[in-house]
Amino acid sequence: MAMQFYASPEQIMRDRSELARKGIARGRSAVTLSYEGGVLFVAENLSSALHKVSEIYDRIAFAAVGRYNEFENLRRAGVRMADTIGLSFDRRDVTGRALANAYAQTLGAIFTEQSKPFEVEICVAEVGSTPEADELYRITYDGSVNDEPGRMAMGGQAEAVTGALREEHRLDMSLNDAVRLAVRALGSVGGEGGAPRTIAASQLEVAILDRRRVGRTFRRITGAALVTLLNGAPATADGGEAAPADPKPPAPGPDKPAESAGSADLEGKEKPTGGGKSGNGKDKPK
């Protein structure tokens, strides 16, 4: 006769949480933070093809840590949802909050209903017209969602990384300072004997949502542009489409929106900032 073992719901949830936490903690970390010119994503990633940071929509991006196949599935779902909403309504009707809620529902359902939870932690970020208006959502494996204050870290030893970020992060940082702070924070953990590590540019995945662009604002910063940023020389906001073999198109200029038949009203207008003139424009050569 088969024995039925009883496990209390609390025990089951605890076990699943533990499994997910362990899986996430094994991976390398990722950092998202707001700076003066947009939202910056920096992830430790040995692969240049399998991304942890990706574009979802015009002003929304996605960063994740944990199991690649699981968060890649979530990323595709997000792109599909965003494109469906954008097609059936308008591009402006796609919001980070709606996506964060959908992710929370999905992850929550998977956590309670499936035998194994997703071992992922994700960030949905929407760039606003000012750093204060940026929205950063952290969604964890159990479907809980948090609105983060301008910066967040995910993955292994996230608390230590967050601590390093919190001390120095300011919303009016330049891109240079923001990238160097993020890399320093990522390197503050995992070194031998607690010493800071140096992380090479080839092990970093860096991308931004550029506040001053209209249309699609997501840009990756790779290759020479990234090295320049890390070394501290002033770099450009639309810096590194770099890698020449990269099939991604060059960035459309700020005066050239990724326009569509459906949103012709965006054309020829200043992007809808409350802030009037766009900053000091020092990292935007024209």
Added chain:
Amino acid sequence: MFLNVGTSSFTQFLSTAAPDLLPGRRPLPPGSASALAPHATTIVALTTADGVVMAGDRRGTMGNLISSRDIRKVHPADEYSLVGFAGTAGIALEMVRLFQVELEHYEKIEGAMLSLDGKANRLAAMIRGNLGAAMQGLAVIPLFAGFDLAATDPARAGRIFSFDVAGGPYEETGYDGIGSGSLFAKAALKKRYRPGLSADEAIRIAVEALYDAADDDSATGGPDLSRRIYPVVMTATAEGTNRLPDAEAAAVAEAVVAARMENPGG
């Protein structure tokens, strides 16, 4: 429904998740609907030394009436390609939007752009899906042109594809036109086109061809100097797509009109 493994094609995703959002899938009542909806007409495209130029007039017609003086029929499909349309304006605009999302969606999912031929094939599939509506008078014919990033010779990177109601695509050499005025526009292009045109020359020739189309076709509008409505001219080159600013389009159109004051035949 968003989590299925599926393909990288947005239209294929929609066909299972939300088929009502796809044009061409809706049941139509019997009878011809051709007189009910506005029509858009003439688009021309020609290759240049560094890409392609596409231009379209601004007139929409409904039977013998002008339904719109400033309809826009030439749109960027993505960073490197352009799409213009002739036929039923409502369906065409919806199709252009869907096509733009299709290309962007693939790029976001796969992290790389579709090839130019891949884009043309997707557009052909969309047009073929509209065949039922086309047979009831709601036809849409696009013209697709773009800069081929895979081309080895930059002088051959600008490519043009045409379509018919049953799909396509048919690659055109040098230049092409669609819409009711295309007969006249293509005749003008035939005489003026040569390989290796500069962008400025090609823009002038495109606007002249539209002028010739408007001269002989009532459904094609010429430059409207009194209302300052000029043809939409777009280019696709290695730097991406660009719409000629209104001031420059106005300058070209006014120069063409001024030249026709001297010699109406061009």
